[in-house]
Amino acid sequence: MSIYAHITGWGIAVPEKKLTNNDLMQMVETSDEWIVSRTGIHERRIAGANESTATLASKAALQALSNAGLSPVEVDLIIVASSTPEYIFPATACLVQDHIGATNAGAFDLSAACTGFIYALSMAASQIRTGAIKSALVIGSETLSRFVNWEDRETCILFGDGAGAFVLQASEAPGGVLTSALHSDGSGAKSLMLPAGGSRQPTTMETVRQGMHYIQMNGREIFRFATRVMAKATEKVVDQAGLKIEDVNLIIPHQANQRIIEAAARGLKLPTERFMVNLDHYGNTSTASIPLATYEAVEQGRLQPGDYIVLVGFGAGLTWGALLAQWSGPLSKTQRRVRHFGTLNRARALFRQVTRRIEGMIWGREEKEKPKSRK
Numbered sequence: 001m002s003i004y005a006h007i008t009g010w011g012i013a014v015p016e017k018k019l020t021n022n023d024l025m026q027m028v029e030t031s032d033e034w035i036v037s038r039t040g041i042h043e044r045r046i047a048g049a050n051e052s053t054a055t056l057a058s059k060a061a062l063q064a065l066s067n068a069g070l071s072p073v074e075v076d077l078i079i080v081a082s083s084t085p086e087y088i089f090p091a092t093a094c095l096v097q098d099h100i101g102a103t104n105a106g107a108f109d110l111s112a113a114c115t116g117f118i119y120a121l122s123m124a125a126s127q128i129r130t131g132a133i134k135s136a137l138v139i140g141s142e143t144l145s146r147f148v149n150w151e152d153r154e155t156c157i158l159f160g161d162g163a164g165a166f167v168l169q170a171s172e173a174p175g176g177v178l179t180s181a182l183h184s185d186g187s188g189a190k191s192l193m194l195p196a197g198g199s200r201q202p203t204t205m206e207t208v209r210q211g212m213h214y215i216q217m218n219g220r221e222i223f224r225f226a227t228r229v230m231a232k233a234t235e236k237v238v239d240q241a242g243l244k245i246e247d248v249n250l251i252i253p254h255q256a257n258q259r260i261i262e263a264a265a266r267g268l269k270l271p272t273e274r275f276m277v278n279l280d281h282y283g284n285t286s287t288a289s290i291p292l293a294t295y296e297a298v299e300q301g302r303l304q305p306g307d308y309i310v311l312v313g314f315g316a317g318l319t320w321g322a323l324l325a326q327w328s329g330p331l332s333k334t335q336r337r338v339r340h341f342g343t344l345n346r347a348r349a350l351f352r353q354v355t356r357r358i359e360g361m362i363w364g365r366e367e368k369e370k371p372k373s374r375k
């Protein structure tokens with residue numbers, strides 16, 4: 001008996017604040033014409049003061065759970081793919097777990113830059129297909145605006161904030177995530193990086209002064225690399241699944257640049273209409289871009305149960321990869337609104353914090369007493 005990992009729920013969260021190309025023209029020397037013709041981007045979303053990678057991720061997760069008709073307590077695993085996690089540690093996934101009340105889930109973050117959502121989906125699907133777990137939440141969430149140098153016109157025009165989430169569930173019915181291909185080439189690490197703040201270059205006055213906590217990118221290099229790998233990775237997963245490119249109903253690429261997507265379409269000899277594109281209004285949201293585009297494809301009626309889709313992406317690392325899935329829709333036809341017990345979850349978290357403090361006081365006293373008794 002085979003177990004399949006179906007995509008049964010999808011949700012998104014985007015900040016309300018929009019930053020248009022005209023707004024950017026007030027900040028750096030650029031023009032709407034340059035940005036649109038070189039990237040296809042018109043506007044992007046920027047997180048507000050009360051929004052963060054974890055809050056956006058939690059919101060997207062709850063919507064995905066609602067669509068799947070699954071309660072947070074039924075989730076076995078949460079993976080958050082992010083290039084801009086809440087902290088170096090703990091994992092953003094743990095904060096999401098606590099916030100949504102997924103009390104039975106394991107949780108970890110995955111770092112594979114803009115390819116992160118594909119990596120995370122592949123990992124979660126493998127766990128389901130081995131029978132180790134029955135359900136998973138896979139989230140891509142970013143607040144890139146907090147790491148962008150707003151004086152660097154080559155990068156600040158590209159990136160935006162947002163989150164997208166998928167629910168994966170086990171079923172014996174064939175379908176869901178069928179195959180994936182994951183790749184990396186660390187020799188290109190310097191092409192796109194955030195140099196300081198890690199163990200290699202801990203934060204100092206000097207790293208801050210030199211702007212080393214901002215995204216640094218060799219745009220041309222990334223562009224060339226992306227146009228090389230997108231079509232190849234897509235062909236690989238189609239081949240692995242025993243299909244032909246014509247069988248694929250929709251390709252959902254990482255939303256980095258309209259010209260990169262057009263190059264991939266040329267490489268695959270497909271019309272661009274077979275690609276889902278929504279970067280014009282969200283920009284490049286890294287790990288969130290593929291689930292954001294998928295959500296919109298569903299909203300536009302471009303995905304029907306049984307359709308074959310390819311998700312394909314590239315990013316820092318360098319990483320790249322593709323994943324082929326057969327679109328399922330919710331397993332249970334009755335969508336149920338998943339109630340979010342925000343107050344209850346906060347009360348539970350507070351109760352656990354107080355319990356830990358009391359435990360600390362009790363154990364701490366015993367620890368202090370021990371050396372005395374040994375004398």
Ligand code: UT7
Nearest residue numbers: 029030031034038114153154157219220222223256257315
């Ligand atoms: O998730 C992965 C994230 N990264 C990417 O996907 C980046 C991939 N790369 C790209 O999308 C493109 O390389 C960019 C959009 C970043 C740049 O487009 P390009 O066509 O490769 O431009 P370029 O780097 O060759 O620059 C052409 C000119 C340069 O001026 P000179 O040297 O020819 O005088 C730049 O200084 O355009 C200039 N330029 C700008 N001009 C107006 C660079 N950024 C801007 C700007 N506005 N924002």
